[in-house]
Amino acid sequence: MNSGARPGLVGRSAWLVLALATLWGPVRAEPDEERLGKAQNYPRGNAATWYNNPNRVGAWSALDKVPGVRTRTVARAQQASALPQVAQPPAISYRYRNISYTLADYLERQRATGLLVLKNGEIVAEHYRYARKDDARFLSFSMAKSVTSLLVGQAHARGVIASLDDPAEKYVKALAGSPYGATTVRQLLRMSSGLTFTERYDGNDDIARLALAGAGAPGAGTPADVLRSITGRHSAAGEKFVYASAETDVLGRVLTAASGKTVAELTSEWLWKPMGAEHDAFWRISSDGQEQSYGAFNASLRDWGRLGRLLANGGRAGAQQVVPQDYLLDATDPARQPEAFKPRKATPYFGYGYQFWLLPMKERSFAMQGIHGQGIYVQPSSGLVMVLTSVWEGASGRQDAQPYEERDALWRGVLQSLGGSTAE
Secondary structure, eight states: OSSSSTTTTOOOOOOOHHHHHHHHHHOOOOTTTTTTTGGGSSSOOTTTTTTTSSSSSTTTOOOGGSSSEEEEEEEOOOOOOOBBBSSSOOEEEEEEETTEEEHHHHHHSSSSEEEEETTTTTTEEEEEEETTTTOOOOOOOTTHHHHHHHHHHHHHHSSSSSSSSSSSGGGGGGTTTSHHSBBHHHHHHHOOOOOOOOOOOOOSSSSHHHHHHHHOOOOOOOHHHHHHOOOOBOOTSSSSOOOOHHHHHHHHHHHHHHHHHOOHHHHHIIIIITTOOOOOEEEEOOTTOBBTTTOEEEEHHHHHHHOOOOHTTTTTTTTTOOOOHHHHHHHGGGGSSSGGSSSSTTSSOOOSSSSSOOOOOOSOEEEEOTTTTTEEEGGGTTTEEEEEEEESOOOTTSSSSSSHHHHHHHHHHHHHTOOOOHHH
């Protein structure tokens, strides 16, 4: 169901708009639609401009069509797994700052491009905004970190990675002798290398250097050069969680070196096809041919939902155990984390597992999150999954906290409306 403007309105004469408004009520503008490029039919820009307005809606739902951006396809399943509609969808409401809102209100208040809610594998709600459709492949940003983690778990179960306590340099020879090379896979999964990798999103930090190297900017060196240059330390390895995208980049390189396959091939063979994906997905790749495992996976809304359903089902797709259940629990169960990584300890709110955010709730609840409003929230005991793709402004540390707070309130409303638990 598309909750955007009704088809046929754009470009029609004013009298027709008025006539339809008389029948249906006023046509509502979507949040910041002109800033986001509606008048230009949501352009995509190019390799230098795709990240910025007015190109965000267009580029972040079709990055493979942006000139100059290199991608690698993740092949879908031969037959998509069913994702049926609930026969009588219940209403969803939530409270935010002591005011009650509906799901439609959320879409009118926040810059969501897609929203999907599943209950026991059935679609309760599905909405597309800003002229997006169900074949759009939405950019993950840091939700990709959780996808990378799922591949690491499978690589370990298959013996491709012998031990999660192996140092990265056992597999990635380009990092031999460097501090990241000496960091274990498990420490990387928990973002606990202890190395100081700056991620302020001010254009002058280490994540900017890594991004420029990945884009092949003149004088930026290679991504491996950037990783080898990180030598400062804020704490001993394994002691504490400090968010650092470089650690996921190293994990992607471990996967490639250990398996002899690209991350895109592994994603297709180990995850996308077994899960029953409906659409091809794709990874953006760096100048050195490595997938950007820390933030550049792209998939359709329903396939993001299928991934959430897989996680809600304990890593199973039908009768097949796709992701090892024990690994998934290690990745997402607060009870299995060291004290420093539990909810309200790793951060003031979230805990952190193996590249997953852990919510402070009695019932195991966890999330994949991207910096601009991308998220998959999962509560396995209730069978509930919520997927959001968005084009929020700013970045972590510079962005108004309000969208994050309201998204969390929406998830709690989904739980309360559909039989989940919000108890802490």
